[in-house]
Amino acid sequence: MALSKARIIAAAVALLVVGAGALLWHPAIAPVDTHAVFSHEQVARGAELAAIGDCSVCHTATNGQPFAGGRGVPTPFGTVYATNITPDPETGIGRWSEAAFKRAMRDGIDRAGHHLYPVLPYPHFTRATDADIAAMYAFLMTRPAAHATAPLNQLPFPLNQRFVLAGWNLLYLSPGPWHPDPAHDAAWNRGNYLVEAIGHCGACHTPHNALGAESSGQTLAGGQAENWYAPPLQSASPAVRPWTQATLADYLRTGFEAHHGAAAGPMTAVTDELAGVPDSDIQAIATYIASMMPKTAPEPVMARAGGDPHAAAIFAGACAGCHGSDAPMTRAGAPSLALSTVVNAPTPQGAIQMILNGIPWREGKSAPYMPSFGAVLTDAQVADLASYLRATYSEKPAWTDVPAEVAKARGSS
Amino acid sequence: MTAVLSRRTLLAAGGGLVVAFSLHAQEPKRPGSLKETPSLDAWIRVAPDGRVTVFTGKAELGQGLTTALLQIAAEQLDVAPNRIELITADTMRTPNEGFTAGSHSMQDSGTAILNAAAQVRGLLCDAAAAEFGVAADTLTTADGLVHAADGRAIGYGELAAKLNLHVDATANSPLKDPAAYRLMGTPMQRIDIPAKLTGGASYVQDLRLPGMLHARVVRQPSYGATLLDFDTGPIEHMPGVVKVVRDGSYLAVVATKEWQAIKAMRALAAAAKWQETASLPDEATILDTLQALPVKDIPVLTWQAQAGAPVKRLKARYSRPYLMHGAIGPSCSVAQFVDGTMTVWTHTQGVFPLRAALASLLRLPPDKVHCIHTQGSGCYGHNGADDVAGDAVLIARAVPGHPIRVQWMREDEHTNEPYGSAMIAEVEGAIDADGRIVDWDYAVWSNTHNRRPNIGGLMLQNAALSDKLPVPPPAPIPMPEGGGDRNSNPIYALPNARVVYHFIPQMPVRISALRSLGAYLNVFAIESFMDELAEAARADPVEFRLRHLQDERAKAVISLAAEKFGWSAGKRGDGRGFAFARYKNLAAYCAIALTLGVDHETGQIRLGRVVAAVDSGQPVNPDGIRLQIEGAIIQSASWTLYEQVHFDRKRITSFDWSRYPILRFPAAPDSIDVYIVPRPGLPFLGTGEAGQGPTSAAIANALKDAAGVRLRQIPLSAPAVKTAIGV
Amino acid sequence: MIRLNVNGHDHDVDAEPDTPLLYVLRDDLALNGAKFGCGLGQCGACTVMVDGRAVFSCLTPIALLPGRNVRTIEGLGMNAVQQAFVEEQAAQCGYCIAGMVMRAQALLEHNPNPSEQEIRDQMAVNLCRCGTHMRILAAVRRAAGRGVKS
């Protein structure tokens, strides 16, 4: 959803007013010089939670030291740079007490009392238990310190004024602990907690409103991440083969599932992180998400003949070596494109991003890969190919406005 | 007569054979491959115009051999390298030098050409001496001319026209004084590189013969898979398809154009129905499975001597998985069957053994098969090169007259090349109070490392064809070269040692020779364990090695590497590691020191600075030696950090680079510096495989230094390192 | 018939439109530089340039190419990049090298002064099994230092 500049400014000014009126002053929390000795169990638990919470995904720059920050996270409003969360006393969080860390996680206020941007998903973390926040704190405090300062955020006025976030928080932060749902069993509740409070899946998979907050009432109904399509994780899932707890668990752990395909785009980093998480937590997440997914779905068409012959030739020469029904990758268990979520999605965004960017290598890792075709295909050819895939491998109606989506993806890729 | 009798020959010969043995021993052996092919004109011919042709039975595999051989010939003959043409392995033209393998080329062929060239030059001088009526030792040679002291000169071509080079080489050659070498020992640009950089035809893949057709094979998807009947009719009618070749479970297609052949092959693959069995063991427990298979025990050595009392005893188990050659260019061959003779262009490592294998596969007499070596992508041992020649000849026989070009697809190469064996080594050692090793017990388990075909039963196709040839049982390669036991004999001077090779005949996975064979694991194990013992002895790893060495050349290489690296005893914890080996304890010496960093959160290892020192005897092309070592370091780093062939109970699942990743540029070390210990005039020592073993152990030793964890199971993958490190 | 412009010359090629450029270059135009390595976009042995960008010719059906300019290593002559590869002796078997040169050429045309990290990241697309990496990196640095013309 594109936001016009005028709307952003109007909203920001509105916020400014609200924010100014409701301006709450937050005290700095005194710096500390020493920390408790953390138990091995606590640190280990913190590591698992940090993996589920994807801390290092945002807080690590390309080729950078883990958690040292510096990665630019693109948002519809501008680029926000993740900060250094290693225990470096000057540039990291080395002098943060556990209370200061907890306030950041719960309220989005840093040690000095400044607002943090909700790119840090504190509206989710606010539900995390004290014990889990303490464990993550213990984990981060035992990482090697890195002396590194993140670049300045690139945000327009007035969004670069942090106090506007006070207003945002009034509107969109609802503090308070997570509550189990007695109607469900322990695994489901565990999964619900991990998804909502730690994993913050909604940060990508829930649609966002004009002010960048997750739209209420549309939890996990599908959203966007860095211009990639993040499919719904509930009844609107476009998956052709319904997801089950078992297939979801497989996918989350390995980044690949034989009836749905490979994790791509920003999701790759998520599944990479989840590879090291205990199976019980993966199963819990899978249980919870599977419970929201549709139980039945139409049988897929395997492929329809015909279609635009020009695009068919592109497919035969560029794609069929892997995606043809007789290609080695397919014979080795990769699903037909007829099962692909992006091909069956309501928007062509995912298919376009996959064609343009593929799935990059992860050095030394036996994992799904796809070459990028951004260099060789013209915009028109990308659009033709995406439309061809839709027509050939999905029974859903043709996408509209494919060329415009290609142009948009190019601008951002 | 008795002067040359050694105790060994007496013992070996015994009784009545002593005389014959001693007579034979009296005559010094001809050097290098002149032993098997003594005739000078088998190696060197001089045309009337003075142009020189040099023949080698070895092949250019990307190791720079042709350039080095030219340097040798040019040096000893005194002819400019660009006036020499080099003919490599060809069953109708060159000497039979077996396989281009085992880092033997310089020792075998280099030595033969060195001596043959010196002798030819001697004969040319003798002829000139007769011509000029002067003494031969007053003559000099330069640039293809023999010069007399009085200024007269005569060209080699003119002299050769009157000279019979079809004479056997003698054992001794009038070699130049190494101090006078102008070419040998000096870096020379590789002769093959310009064409490879400009799109010249360099490879068998580039052959384009008149009337040539393209073929592709539909391989059995798993060991022993049986092809069920199906209708090939629709595929035969696809555009360009000339023929579908089927014999038992062997299936191939020939088409006019390459892309047509590929499309037809895919269609065939989709239509073919196979009956498969789950014949593979569980990958998760493969090492235990292998160790539990029946073995043939081969004692490698037993040393017994007085030694100090052991105060500390360590025990460890090391292993490696199945590894792939992984050539960048899938194997390719062109064959043409005309008038009952099969001509084969192949990038095999052994044209003569392959000729025998193809002849037996085709039931033709060997002289009806002509194998011509044509370069391919680097092979690193016995990969698909021979087998694809099997495809080419079978298909060419079915479509006589036309040259048939077959190239494997990526998945064919990944899933059908014979892998390097998985291996396990168990070692136990003890040190005394002075920090000396007093006891050493070493056992290694491995399949064979040699299933190179010399008969049809060893060709990949044999398992598919309806009429199968017998398959010989796998055999170990005997020491001193060894197969699974290669380099299992420590180079260190140890008072007490026992080494045994548990040879496993049964092969769950198809395997053969992969660069450095068993040496890769044995050096990994020995050199990791040396560090473990050094730590137990509170000794610096470099000093600890030197303490246990008597071989001066070994010590020199270790000291040079340590010095160039800036190794300082006692300084630890910055992620540095050291390792050393002499390949096979017969070939080049190589020591490696390196640094690495470990990503604590992911376990990913990042290589930093690498310094190597090498002693290859008389260096021929020093830059070539450096490049070979650089290549070995990077290839071994890739094996050591990432590689492992995966399989399920039926099929090999490592079908492409995404499922068998190898090292890419971002993970290459920050730097590699290779230093050579020159040994002028000493015999050539093969270098191609000298770096693989030491690299692996240097990485493991540096990992221990960097992160405090000792990993003994290759690959040292990121998840394995992370698990060992903990949070 | 499809008209392709390769190294500045038009060729009318009698091949099916889905044929990847690689096979047309090798089999129809008798150019050896681009190599078949995987056919899957995983190794870069087939790298050529299309409209100034490095692409996998094994995954580029000629249907994409009318009106566009294809450049192969044969079209470079013996330029600064190739010269740098010779000087660094940056090849062992050399099978990967033509692809390496083309990727380096495309990189340097777009970014004449790449950092070490940029060189490594760009070249990461191409595989070398002989372990010639250090020489290739050195050659790219050397060529960059000299300036590369498009």
Ligand code: FES
């Ligand atoms: S052959 Fe094209 S990328 Fe490997």
Ligand code: FES
């Ligand atoms: S030089 Fe052989 S693959 Fe690169």
